Amino acid sequence: AAKLGAGVFAYSALSAFGDGVGHLLSPAKAAESVPELRTDNLKAVAVYGDDQMNDSRLALMTLRAAVESGASVLNYAEVTGLRFTNGRVTGAELRDQRSGDEFGVDARLVLNATGPWVDHLRKLEDPNAAPSIRLSKGAHLVLKRTAPWKAALATPIDKYRITFALPWEDMLLLGTTDEEYEGDPGDVGVTEKDTAQILDEAALSVRDEQLSRDLITYAYAGLRVLPGGPGDTSKAKRETVVTEGRGGMLSVAGGKWTTFRHIGRTVLKKLETLPGHPLGEGIEPVSELPKKMPLPGIANPRAVAHRLLIDHPADGPRMAADTARHLSTHYGSLAFDIARLANENPELAERIHPDAPEIWAQVVYARDNEWAETADDVLRRRTTLTIRGLATEDIRHQVEDLLHAE
Structure with missing residues (x-):
């Protein structure tokens, strides 16, 4: 426990405590943030601040x-x-x-x-x-959550590897694996062996009800590019x-x-x-060249979401809170361009799927401003519909029609 506490404190110190101070906490306290945490025989838990993104x-x-x-x-x-x-x-x-x-x-x-x-x-x-170089494959699973998580979970597997369970895009992201890959990079994918490994490793710290295969909405694999040489890729x-x-x-x-x-x-x-x-x-x-250069759209997402909620046509509906939050965190100030499309055409203000925050204006925006050419470009790479398991055939056809509309 002391080693763990010292580790997270040092990690926090490296970021000048910008995300708080890492410290130990009781298993019961940890379970308040991670409701599906296994606490049987749990010897030590520590908490530290970190950040996540949509790559x-x-x-x-x-x-x-x-x-x-x-x-x-x-x-x-x-x-x-x-x-x-x-x-x-x-x-x-x-x-x-x-x-x-x-x-x-x-x-x-x-x-x-x-x-x-x-x-x-x-x-x-x-x-x-x-x-x-040599390539290392990392596979991941995305699952529906059975309860809200307020924190991510990192569980040591061995001396070199950690398995993660992260609340991400309103879902739960599990992973990752680490094994050498020698095939065509374009053919990389998730195997049954990968799925079983990820679920088995997650089960060390996550209760079974959260790890049901019925909850899996998406699985994907990527390749890490590592320096060439011998030894285990991990x-x-x-x-x-x-x-x-x-x-x-x-x-x-x-x-x-x-x-x-x-x-x-x-x-x-x-x-x-x-x-x-x-x-x-x-x-x-x-x-x-300047040392710091903000990317387009950089803005406080809370401020952007607030503006999206209060700025709407007098005779038009107010944007849903989850859509405003989604647009503000994924587009920053560029979300106002999407809102403008939705305000000008009420059909584009409608949800793509009733269970997701995305709206049809995002498809038009992806087509005109983000080089989207295919349904996968929109549903898997520029929105979160595929990882939520909501990219139905009907939605794919409607997206294709919109992408090729004049």
């Missing part, structure tokens, strides 16, 4: 920021080859996966930031390139791997969301040293 939304806001800074963004553009000039990589051959159109892009420098596919691109540059360091290829292409892989801006600055500094970098042509060096 799809953060990725989209990062893309929005890039576009506002002058980037061109293409969705569903597959790299089929690289262009070379005097042995150096100077562009890429692309194919539109939706239309089949093929085209190319010329560039002074090419950065390969393709995650699990990073070595595939490196082999397009140099067929003899040695592997620079023991491997979550480091960023940066390599320069024979043709001058810079490849970057690994790292975590918590350090993605630091990784970006590190990579930009390396790009500045390569031949072809347009420094001095109106391009600022990384050292002169």
Whole structure:
């Protein structure tokens, strides 16, 4: 118990106690925040503050920021080859996966930031390139909650691994697994073995009634990009791997969301040293870029939700509280753009599904502002309907119709 208490206190200290002070508490007190907590033979519990996010939304806001800074963004553009000039990589051959159109892009420098596919691109540059990474699969389950949770649960499995049960998007998120993966990254998925492992490990600290398979609404798996090397992937360091290829292409892989801006600055500094970098042509060096740059939509979600609730047409209905909260936490101040669509067209103010907070205006917004092309783009990557188990065939067809409406 003392070791656990010291650990969470040190964790809090690393964030300058911005999320409070980590400390021990009694199992009975812990059960007030986690109603399905197993307290039999429970020896020690500690609490500490942390943060969570919706990674799809953060990725989209990062893309929005890039576009506002002058980037061109293409969705569903597959790299089929690289262009070379005097042995150096100077562009890429692309194919539109939706239309089949093929085209190319010329560039002074090419950065390969393709995650699990990073070595595939490196082999397009140099067929003899040695592997620079290895992949670790992590599977997760999303379940309906049988009771409200006020805290997340982290349970040690062994010396290296922890299993999590997190209240997330009004659901319960369980995971994760950690095993080496050697197949096609596009084929990764959740197996029956993964599901059984996640439920078994969660059962160490969560009561059986919360772990019924009938409560599972969604299962997904992702790939961690780890430095190449021997040993168990669960023991491997979550480091960023940066390599320069024979043709001058810079490849970057690994790292975590918590350090993605630091990784970006590190990579930009390396790009500045390569031949072809347009420094001095109106391009600022990384050292002169601002250290902090808010992403689009950054705002206090409570203030945004309040505005959404009080600002509505005089002859129109007031927005539901759960929808206002959902929009404010997922879009920030950009939620006002969605509310405007709903106010102008009452049909877009209606819920997509009666059991979810999303409204149809979000589909139009995803189509016009967030590069959504397919029903999955909207239902799985830009809203939470799929993880809630509410993406019915009827809803999918209606979303497709709206995506392709003039």
